[in-house]
Amino acid sequence: MSHYQYQGENLLCEDLEIESITNEIETPFYCYSLRSLRDNINKYKENLKNTNSKICFALKANSNLEIVKIIAEEGLGADVVSIGELQKALRAGISAKNIVFSGVGKTESEIEFAIKNNCFQINAESISEIKKINEISGNLNIKQNIGIRINPDVRPDTHSKITTGSIENKFGVPIKDVKELFIQSNLFENINFKGLAFHIGSQIMKLEPFEEACKITNQLIKEVESNGFTIKTVDVGGGIGIDENEKFQFKKYFNLINSYFAKKDRTIIFEPGRTIIGNTSILVSKILYIKETEDKIFVVIDAGMNDFMRPALYGATHEILPILQCDTKKNKVIEFVGPICETSDKFLTLDSFQKINEGDFIAISNTGAYGSSMSSNYNIRPNIAEILVNKNKFLAIRKRQNLEELISE
Numbered sequence: 001m002s003h004y005q006y007q008g009e010n011l012l013c014e015d016l017e018i019e020s021i022t023n024e025i026e027t028p029f030y031c032y033s034l035r036s037l038r039d040n041i042n043k044y045k046e047n048l049k050n051t052n053s054k055i056c057f058a059l060k061a062n063s064n065l066e067i068v069k070i071i072a073e074e075g076l077g078a079d080v081v082s083i084g085e086l087q088k089a090l091r092a093g094i095s096a097k098n099i100v101f102s103g104v105g106k107t108e109s110e111i112e113f114a115i116k117n118n119c120f121q122i123n124a125e126s127i128s129e130i131k132k133i134n135e136i137s138g139n140l141n142i143k144q145n146i147g148i149r150i151n152p153d154v155r156p157d158t159h160s161k162i163t164t165g166s167i168e169n170k171f172g173v174p175i176k177d178v179k180e181l182f183i184q185s186n187l188f189e190n191i192n193f194k195g196l197a198f199h200i201g202s203q204i205m206k207l208e209p210f211e212e213a214c215k216i217t218n219q220l221i222k223e224v225e226s227n228g229f230t231i232k233t234v235d236v237g238g239g240i241g242i243d244e245n246e247k248f249q250f251k252k253y254f255n256l257i258n259s260y261f262a263k264k265d266r267t268i269i270f271e272p273g274r275t276i277i278g279n280t281s282i283l284v285s286k287i288l289y290i291k292e293t294e295d296k297i298f299v300v301i302d303a304g305m306n307d308f309m310r311p312a313l314y315g316a317t318h319e320i321l322p323i324l325q326c327d328t329k330k331n332k333v334i335e336f337v338g339p340i341c342e343t344s345d346k347f348l349t350l351d352s353f354q355k356i357n358e359g360d361f362i363a364i365s366n367t368g369a370y371g372s373s374m375s376s377n378y379n380i381r382p383n384i385a386e387i388l389v390n391k392n393k394f395l396a397i398r399k400r401q402n403l404e405e406l407i408s409e
């Protein structure tokens, strides 16, 4: 994680000791680094500066209003999957002309809202949805741009619950139906068939699955264009993974995408989520209890799977860091667990860890993506606070939810 490092025994976010934040903010809380967010955005901007492209941040990865406002100020667009995300993107200041509306189950009112608000493109995922968009566009007398999300049937090497581009997944239109759809496009007189879209999954660390999806899409483009159509947009989705060593080959990825799709009068749409926000944040939590059995040590922390779901949901691994580092090590299996009444409420199991005590603070790493946005009130636990660090200061960007509000519903 960039911009998180130790100075002596202290874990710092940018120039601020995390311990100092724990004096003011009740744990658990999400802590973000502004510098890290700007670095991630700049990586995309730098690599794409000579490409006709749109960078549309996937709001599902993180929809904190202040975070989305920063993303808007940086000039990025948004990829949204619900009317809520669409409204949040607009409220944060993202122009509708930079918003792509994705998702397999859009309702009529969501489609209507997107069309009325001049959403740049709706990515349709089925023939029924295309008919529905056509009908609503007709009623509104607005010709809507659509992309067709294809299912390229590729199987990236990632967790089975986060693959989205293979034929057994619910997403996208099978390749064999796409050509036919273009041929019949004159039947849908209220929509413009602008382009094609794919998104093959998440947390993908290798280039090969992207290359396979590009190859298949490119072949399809050739076939569609040979029938007299023009593909004006190619949406390559998101899906790039993050890890501690930052080993994903970004440069090669952008070269790959450009080599397949860059063309005059064509826009390439990127929908990154995790690579923009994932490594900008840690989840800071306090150790409530330490329970030692014959085989292992359970460390019960005050963050639960409702606050950060990825380990319980996908078996995702997120490193745990002490807020105050020390040299003494305890060599026994140690399991960091939450307070929720579910066995799956655990974060990490290690063979050893530094010596720790009840009341100490720890940080779960890389929690910016699919952390706060996936959190819930399970066990009637309030949503936790979120803070943003800028150099040696921090700002609360979401207050801890009021318990009274929660119990009165």
Ligand SMILES: Cc1ncc(COP(=O)(O)O)c(C=O)c1O
Pocket (backbone or CB within 6 Å): 058, 060, 061, 079, 102, 103, 164, 199, 201, 202, 203, 237, 238, 239, 240, 271, 272, 273, 274, 275, 369
């Ligand atoms: C259509 C679409 N685009 C973009 C994303 C963002 O993916 P990631 O956060 O892996 O970059 C997702 C994530 O599920 C998605 O479904």
